[in-house]
Every structure is written in C-alpha cells, then in structure tokens.
Amino acid sequence: MYRFLALILFFSFQAGRLFPQQNVHPQSTHYEWPTDPLVKQKLDKWQDQKFGMIIHWGLYAVPGMIESWALCSEDWIERDSTQSYDDFKKWYWGLSKGFNPVKFNPEQWAKAGKDAGMRYLVFTTKHHDGFCMFDTKQTDFSIAKGPFKNNPRADVAKYVFDAFRKQGFMIGAYFSKPDWHTEYYWWPKYATPDRNNNYDIRKHPWRWNQFKQYTYNQIGELMHNYGAVDLLWLDGGWVRPLETVNEEVRSWGAAIPAWSQDIDMPRIASMAREAQPGLLIVDRTVHGPYENYQTPEQKIPEKQLDHPWESCMTLGNAWGYVPNDQYKSASQVIHSLIEVVAKGGSLLLGVGPRADGTIPEQAVSRLEEIGKWTAVNSAAIYQTRSAPVYNDGNTWFTRSRDGKTKYALVCIKESSVLPLVIEWRGNVPAKGSKMVLIESGKAVKWTSVGNKVKLYLPANLVKRLKTAPALAFSFTAVE
Numbered sequence: 001m002y003r004f005l006a007l008i009l010f011f012s013f014q015a016g017r018l019f020p021q022q023n024v025h026p027q028s029t030h031y032e033w034p035t036d037p038l039v040k041q042k043l044d045k046w047q048d049q050k051f052g053m054i055i056h057w058g059l060y061a062v063p064g065m066i067e068s069w070a071l072c073s074e075d076w077i078e079r080d081s082t083q084s085y086d087d088f089k090k091w092y093w094g095l096s097k098g099f100n101p102v103k104f105n106p107e108q109w110a111k112a113g114k115d116a117g118m119r120y121l122v123f124t125t126k127h128h129d130g131f132c133m134f135d136t137k138q139t140d141f142s143i144a145k146g147p148f149k150n151n152p153r154a155d156v157a158k159y160v161f162d163a164f165r166k167q168g169f170m171i172g173a174y175f176s177k178p179d180w181h182t183e184y185y186w187w188p189k190y191a192t193p194d195r196n197n198n199y200d201i202r203k204h205p206w207r208w209n210q211f212k213q214y215t216y217n218q219i220g221e222l223m224h225n226y227g228a229v230d231l232l233w234l235d236g237g238w239v240r241p242l243e244t245v246n247e248e249v250r251s252w253g254a255a256i257p258a259w260s261q262d263i264d265m266p267r268i269a270s271m272a273r274e275a276q277p278g279l280l281i282v283d284r285t286v287h288g289p290y291e292n293y294q295t296p297e298q299k300i301p302e303k304q305l306d307h308p309w310e311s312c313m314t315l316g317n318a319w320g321y322v323p324n325d326q327y328k329s330a331s332q333v334i335h336s337l338i339e340v341v342a343k344g345g346s347l348l349l350g351v352g353p354r355a356d357g358t359i360p361e362q363a364v365s366r367l368e369e370i371g372k373w374t375a376v377n378s379a380a381i382y383q384t385r386s387a388p389v390y391n392d393g394n395t396w397f398t399r400s401r402d403g404k405t406k407y408a409l410v411c412i413k414e415s416s417v418l419p420l421v422i423e424w425r426g427n428v429p430a431k432g433s434k435m436v437l438i439e440s441g442k443a444v445k446w447t448s449v450g451n452k453v454k455l456y457l458p459a460n461l462v463k464r465l466k467t468a469p470a471l472a473f474s475f476t477a478v479e
C-alpha cells in the first residue's frame with residue numbers, strides 16, 4: 001500500500017518535471033457557469049474572438065486627463081493643490097460645455113481595431129463621472145445634450161456600435177454602476193469622501209430606490225435602442241450587495257460602507273436578456289450568475305484558468321486619451337496576446353480617442369503593426385482552445401477547437417534575430433506529423449528526443465525575416 005502511494009507520488013513528481021507548467025486545472029471556486037443555453041452559446045462564440053478593443057471616451061478626453069477618478073476624494077488621487085475640491089468638481093462638470101467632437105470618426109476606430117486583428121468591442125457608454133456617451137432620457141448630462149447635440153451623430157454610442165458591427169465585431173457596452181453625477185448616488189447634501197454613495201441607504205431608502213431605477217432605466221435604454229448588443233460590461237465593483245463583499249474587495253483598500261449597495265442585478269439582468277437574448281453580463285468581481293467571465297485588470301493570471309476570462313490592459317499607460325502617452329510596442333502586445341490565449345483567456349486592449357473624436361496616429365500605427373502579425377498567424381490564435389501543456393519558456397501552446405491540431409507560438413525577444421534552431425519540451429509531435437510554419441505555410445524539419453522537440457528553421461527564412469514578434473507552428477501532437 002505504502003509502496004503504491006510512493007510510486008504515485010514519484011510519478012506525479014516526475015510528470016511535473018517532464019511537463020513544465022503542466023496545467024493542474026485548478027477549479028475556480030468563484031466562477032459560476034451560465035445555465036441559459038443562449039448565454040452558453042454566446043460565451044462560446046466570445047471565447048473564439050480572443051482579441052478585443054476597449055475604448056474609454058468621455059469628458060476626461062477634453063483636458064486629456066485620467067478618466068473620472070480625480071472627482072473622487074480618496075487620498076491616493078492627485079489633484080492640483082491650489083484648487084479647492086469643490087472648485088475642481090465644478091470645473092470638471094463644466095467640461096461638458098466644451099465637449100464637441102467635430103471629427104468624431106468611429107469608422108476610423110473600427111478600421112484600426114479590425115486592422116489590429118481585434119474582434120470585439122467594449123465602449124464606455126458611461127464612466128464613473130456619470131457623463132453619458134449615449135442619448136439618455138434620465139439626465140441632460142450627456143454628449144447628446146451639449147454642444148454636439150445638433151450633430152447628426154450626437155447619439156455617439158449608436159454610431160460607435162454601428163461602425164464596429166459593420167466590421168464584424170461583437171458589441172459590448174461598458175457601463176459604470178456608480179455614478180458620481182446623479183444626486184441619487186452622490187447626494188449634494190453631504191460631502192463625497194470616497195467612491196461610494198455618500199448617504200446611509202438604510203436611512204434613505206427612497207433615494208437609493210431612485211438610483212436603482214435610474215440605473216435600470218439607463219441600462220434599459222442601452223439594451224433597447226442600440227441594436228444587437230452581445231456584452232454588458234459593468235464596472236465599479238464596489239456597487240454590490242453587502243454580503244458579496246470579499247477579501248478581493250477589501251484588498252482594494254477603499255472604504256466599505258455599512259450598508260448594501262444592492263442594485264438588484266436579477267431584475268436588471270432579466271430585463272436586459274429579454275431585450276438581448278443570450279447577452280453576456282460581466283458584473284466585474286461580483287462573482288456569481290452575472291459575472292459570465294472574469295476580468296483581471298492590467299495583469300495576466302499566473303496560470304492557465306479553466307473558466308472564461310479576459311485580461312483588460314491599456315495600449316498606453318492610461319485608459320483614456322492623455323497627451324504624450326507611452327504606447328506599448330507591438331511585440332509586447334503580441335506577446336501578451338499569446339500568453340493570454342495560451343492560458344485560456346482573451347485580451348481586451350484599451351485605446352483612448354481624443355476629444356475631437358479621433359484616435360492618435362501613434363496608436364493607430366501601433367495597432368497596424370500588431371495586425372501584421374495577427375493577420376498571418378490567425379490560425380494559432382482565433383477559435384483555439386487552451387492545451388493541457390500550455391507553456392515552456394518563451395513557447396506557448398494552443399490547440400484547435402476539435403483538439404486535432406496543436407499550435408506552438410514561440411515569442412522572440414524584441415529586436416533579436418531569429419534563431420536557427422528552436423527547442424521546447426512537451427507537446428511532442430506525432431510520428432510523421434508535419435510541422436508547418438504558419439506564416440509561410442511551409443513545413444520545417446523537426447526531431448524529438450524524449451519530450452524535447454527541436455525545430456530547424458531554413459536559413460533563407462531567417463535571413464528574410466531577420467526578426468519577428470513571434471513564430472507560430474502547427475502540428476499534430478501526441479496527446
């Protein structure tokens with residue numbers, strides 16, 4: 001009996017060494033698979049898309065500052081110390097009078113996204129500042145009521161969604177649950193010391209009910225008046241039922257009020273799904289039936305995950321437009337995309353248009369560069385699923401949906417020349433399998449010893465390409 005146990009232990013240890021980073025498929029205790037067949041179907045479709053664009057566009061684009069957050073009085077937030085908080089708020093709200101995006105060009109955005117190889121969109125219909133980028137009946141604090149109101153495309157969200165739909169994107173509405181502009185969330189009677197609603201909901205249930213209705217109505221407008229929507233991406237995870245506050249929320253370091261900021265998600269979700277059957281709802285960090293996939297932010301999970309997820313990351317340093325932002329290199333983005341996909345997720349990359357309605361040229365050219373790679377290597381990324389052995393060093397693995405084809409994606413260190421020989425461990429090709437370099441469609445020579453695989457790149461290819469962000473290969477693997 002003990003010898004048997006010792007043998008099992010020995011072999012599992014060896015297997016761990018033979019297959020580095022072999023996925024142990026940790027079952028998430030937090031993820032709840034949807035049961036509605038239409039939602040499941042949409043989730044599966046969404047998992048095929050892999051690469052999306054999140055666009056932060058709102059009042060903050062006017063001065064070119066970080067989105068919304070300066071309105072909030074938490075002590076980590078930097079503001080000009082010569083101006084009082086109240087004056088700052090007045091100034092910020094007043095930005096709505098100068099927001100006139102006369103060059104509003106969602107076709108340019110959609111083309112840039114398409115050229116990059118992106119396949120789904122998430123657009124900020126309303127950020128925490130409460131300024132609406134859609135025509136809402138609930139408030140005048142919107143792009144459709146300011147200086148842009150007489151423009152035929154004043155209902156901005158509609159034209160953004162249309163432009164991306166035309167390029168075949170799945171369509172997502174970002175919507176912030178907290179709203180720092182409505183008096184139902186930040187009651188002007190009291191100070192606004194932090195991100196939370198600023199009154200005790202237990203003492204003022206009427207006001208909170210107004211807020212619930214306000215939120216319900218706005219989401220209702222988005223779900224009914226903007227054509228087919230695939231995704232409702234709800235930000236502001238501190239607006240949640242008190243009993244769902246967990247360690248993760250506490251780790252944000254923000255104040256947690258004694259009352260429940262419950263907006264009745266079941267009611268919102270059933271209305272939204274009645275209008276948009278199969279709608280994916282991403283109630284970020286509020287684990288449960290309305291978090292259809294999880295959304296780690298500005299980071300990639302350490303290991304492969306067995307539930308649907310997406311890393312959202314900025315192309316520059318900020319979510320929205322700020323002047324002279326430093327953009328990540330195409331290589332960096334491609335490497336992240338590869339790692340994310342191999343770990344079973346999708347990459348949602350953040351871009352911020354300027355106040356005039358255009359995306360900065362530098363961002364556009366970065367996206368184009370990314371697209372040069374995704375266009376020729378698409379087979380190894382889109383419509384793939386994760387492979388049990390998903391990584392060895394700089395090499396990441398994916399597989400086709402039917403599991404018959406494996407893909408190896410070898411990340412090349414930025415601006416270094418291509419090697420003549422590539423090696424990895426695990427995912428040994430089946431005897432006689434062709435190893436095809438996807439970008440050329442040509443077979444390359446390979447050998448294997450044990451679980452070590454060696455590829456020999458043709459010298460003329462190395463000479464021609466010199467360098468590349470990554471090389472992708474397809475082959476049939478032994479399980």
Ligand code: GLC
Pocket residue numbers: 067235297312319
């Ligand atoms: C963070 C930011 C928020 C932004 C979001 C996008 O939560 O605080 O402003 O919209 O990331 O993922």
